[in-house]
Amino acid sequence: RRLHGGPxxxxxxxxxxxxxxxxxxxxxxxxxxxxxxxxxxxNVDWLKSVRGHSELMLRPQTTAQVSDILRYCHGRSLAxxxxxxxxxxxxxxxxxxxxxxxxxxxxxxxxxFDQVSGILTCQAGCVLESLSRYLEDRxxxxxxxxxxxxxxxxxxxxxxxxxxxxxxxxxSLRGTVLGLEVVLADGRVLDCLATLRKDNxxxxxxxxxxxxxxxxxxxxxxxxxxxxxxxxxxxxxxxCETFDQLLGTFRLSKRMxxxxxxxxxxxxxxxxxLLNTHLKLPNPISDCPFYVLVETSGxxxxxxxxxxxxxxxxxxxxxxxxxxTVATEDAKVKALWSLRERVTEALTHDGFTYKYDVSxxxxxxxxxxxxxxxxxxxxxxxxxxYGHVGDGNLHLNVTSPAxxxxxxxxxxPFVYEWTAGCRGSVSAEHGLGLKKRNFIYYSKxxxxxxxxxxxxxxxxxxxxxxxxxTLPDDxx
Ligand code: FAD
Ligand code: MLT
Ligand code: ZN
Numbered sequence: 061r062r063l064h065g066g067p068x069x070x071x072x073x074x075x076x077x078x079x080x081x082x083x084x085x086x087x088x089x090x091x092x093x094x095x096x097x098x099x100x101x102x103n104v105d106w107l108k109s110v111r112g113h114s115e116l117m118l119r120p121q122t123t124a125q126v127s128d129i130l131r132y133c134h135g136r137s138l139a140x141x142x143x144x145x146x147x148x149x150x151x152x153x154x155x156x157x158x159x160x161x162x163x164x165x166x167x168x169x170x171x172x173f174d175q176v177s178g179i180l181t182c183q184a185g186c187v188l189e190s191l192s193r194y195l196e197d198r199x200x201x202x203x204x205x206x207x208x209x210x211x212x213x214x215x216x217x218x219x220x221x222x223x224x225x226x227x228x229x230x231x232s233l234r235g236t237v238l239g240l241e242v243v244l245a246d247g248r249v250l251d252c253l254a255t256l257r258k259d260n261x262x263x264x265x266x267x268x269x270x271x272x273x274x275x276x277x278x279x280x281x282x283x284x285x286x287x288x289x290x291x292x293x294x295x296x297x298x299x300c301e302t303f304d305q306l307l308g309t310f311r312l313s314k315r316m317x318x319x320x321x322x323x324x325x326x327x328x329x330x331x332x333x334l335l336n337t338h339l340k341l342p343n344p345i346s347d348c349p350f351y352v353l354v355e356t357s358g359x360x361x362x363x364x365x366x367x368x369x370x371x372x373x374x375x376x377x378x379x380x381x382x383x384x385t386v387a388t389e390d391a392k393v394k395a396l397w398s399l400r401e402r403v404t405e406a407l408t409h410d411g412f413t414y415k416y417d418v419s420x421x422x423x424x425x426x427x428x429x430x431x432x433x434x435x436x437x438x439x440x441x442x443x444x445x446y447g448h449v450g451d452g453n454l455h456l457n458v459t460s461p462a463x464x465x466x467x468x469x470x471x472x473p474f475v476y477e478w479t480a481g482c483r484g485s486v487s488a489e490h491g492l493g494l495k496k497r498n499f500i501y502y503s504k505x506x507x508x509x510x511x512x513x514x515x516x517x518x519x520x521x522x523x524x525x526x527x528x529x530t531l532p533d534d535x536x
Pocket of ligand 1: 106141142143144145146147148149152153154164184205206207208211212213214215216217218219220221222223224225273274275277278279280404405489490493526529
């Protein structure tokens with residue numbers, strides 16, 4: 061049987077009974093949602109590309125309640141789909157059939173913040189932007205930032221090992237998350253909520269749950285190492301004639317900006333067209349085939365500005381960059397960032413979006429966009445490329461007026477074969493969820509996938525946690 065992205069048949073989990081409902085109502089007074097209108101938004105993903113049919117959403121406030129829920133579901137073989145802000149892009153956070161939605165929306169308390177070490181401890185349902193605001197008031201920032209910050213939860217960020225716009229500077233959550241509290245499938249609470257920079261006491265179990273997409277446990281609390289808020293931030297938005305020149309600009313930025321370089325992002329002219337057309341965002345510089353957003357963050361405004369200007373002068377005189385604009389004041393910095401952050405939103409107005417999120421050797425990332433355009437000819441409405449150049453992470457997106465199975469068959473497996481041909485990853489930062497689970501073999505050897513299956517069986521022997529996600533169908 062050929063593996064694909066569509067849902068596999070429903071597994072033989074129990075169906076929700078009136079006794080189950082009575083138990084949940086008693087365990088979670090006010091935290092049990094059964095109204096179909098209220099459930100609608102949580103049954104459909106952000107992209108409106110997959111839909112489940114859950115009849116129950118549970119909104120616990122405490123770890124003890126999550127533990128009670130899972131112990132009960134485990135005993136009854138009821139399947140559960142953990143959900144944070146529901147901004148995931150691979151269909152991982154919504155039920156496939158009638159799984160109970162376990163939402164962290166009411167688990168939104170900051171548990172502590174150490175001003176000396178910069179270590180924040182909070183519940184999993186804290187919204188990323190709220191945490192950023194909390195920290196900025198104290199002169200710190202979160203080590204990650206995503207375009208979905210207004211909705212995504214930190215528990216969802218950890219569960220997906222989200223990358224985003226600051227990874228180049230602060231590294232991945234695998235380094236900045238210091239501790240986790242997780243409830244296992246049978247209700248056991250694993251308290252690994254350490255707030256230590258160093259801890260080599262055996263296996264680092266928290267790493268198993270970072271990026272596990274709700275399949276191994278429910279993350280209930282997180283401790284994160286947060287950097288100081290930089291006192292000087294500059295953003296340059298630049299235009300390049302060719303992708304080679306863009307890569308040259310990246311090399312130059314690393315050489316000349318060094319320790320103050322905090323982001324190097326790109327979008328192509330097709331993205332700019334979508335921003336102009338669908339969101340009415342004007343291009344602040346002259347039209348170019350490629351645009352880059354370079355950010356510096358440091359502690360000495362005069363020093364950073366001088367460095368940035370020397371870099372820009374060199375980039376212009378060596379013809380790497382053809383036009384550009386620079387911002388230091390907050391409003392303009394935000395406006396330039398929105399040109400990069402809002403491409404995802406612009407795409408949703410262009411039609412049905414086929415999304416690919418691949419890691420490739422950085423010098424090859426745009427070749428895939430060009431190859432896809434040639435391969436599809438005129439069959440797509442738009443084929444666009446943008447992403448995190450600094451991380452070798454391309455977002456290749458293809459749109460069509462409506463869902464189009466023939467177009468999908470032309471894109472896949474072409475995109476995965478091309479990526480595997482470069483020893484790339486078919487999911488750089490979004491995870492596998494429902495949509496990408498069966499393509500894991502393009503990037504991981506069978507032995508590794510088999511071991512993932514063994515871990516899943518050990519931690520969730522009945523398979524109740526986020527079934528049909530992350531692990532390929534032929535494993536189970
Ligand atoms: P959800 O979508 O609710 O869930 C995602 C997955 O995590 C699901 O599998 C779910 O079951 C699981 N999960 C959620 N909470 C828990 C928990 N407490 N315990 C266990 N499992 C849990 N992603 C990036 O990596 N980089 C980006 O730059 C980026 N930008 C984005 C921009 C936009 C506009 C949008 C819409 C999305 C973007 N994303 C990005 C994708 C998405 O925002 C991230 O994957 C985010 O981390 C998901 O968080 P969430 O709370 O919305 O999780
Ligand atoms: C981004 O970098 O903008 C996000 O990962 C979202 C996307 O891929 O569209
Ligand atoms: Zn991204």
